[in-house]
Amino acid sequence: MSHCSVCGHERNQGEIQCPECGHFYSKIAEIIAEQEAQEEMQTFRGRCKRILNSGDIKSGLLDELKQMQEELTPKGLFALFVIFVFVFALVASVL
Numbered sequence: 001m002s003h004c005s006v007c008g009h010e011r012n013q014g015e016i017q018c019p020e021c022g023h024f025y026s027k028i029a030e031i032i033a034e035q036e037a038q039e040e041m042q043t044f045r046g047r048c049k050r051i052l053n054s055g056d057i058k059s060g061l062l063d064e065l066k067q068m069q070e071e072l073t074p075k076g077l078f079a080l081f082v083i084f085v086f087v088f089a090l091v092a093s094v095l
């Protein structure tokens with residue numbers, strides 16, 4: 001049985017992170033976890049989580065909207081445009 005190099009907590013096989021102090025046992029695991037966290041931040045779920053965790057939902061929501069506006073690229077605008085056209089076509093075909 002090996003132990004965490006930071007706090008000495010018992011390390012179970014297969015674990016990539018110390019449950020006691022949060023230390024990652026390998027650099028690769030740390031990088032992957034960081035990337036996952038970053039990816040999640042870009043998703044809708046991540047945004048919702050951050051808004052809920054911010055305590056003040058209203059100001060959290062405003063912050064996210066502001067950030068989304070800054071992140072809006074031509075590609076993102078094009079995607080919105082495609083969605084808009086699709087919805088419009090759908091509505092037009094029903095009427």
Ligand SMILES: [Zn+2]
Binds near residue numbers: 005
């Ligand atoms: Zn530890």
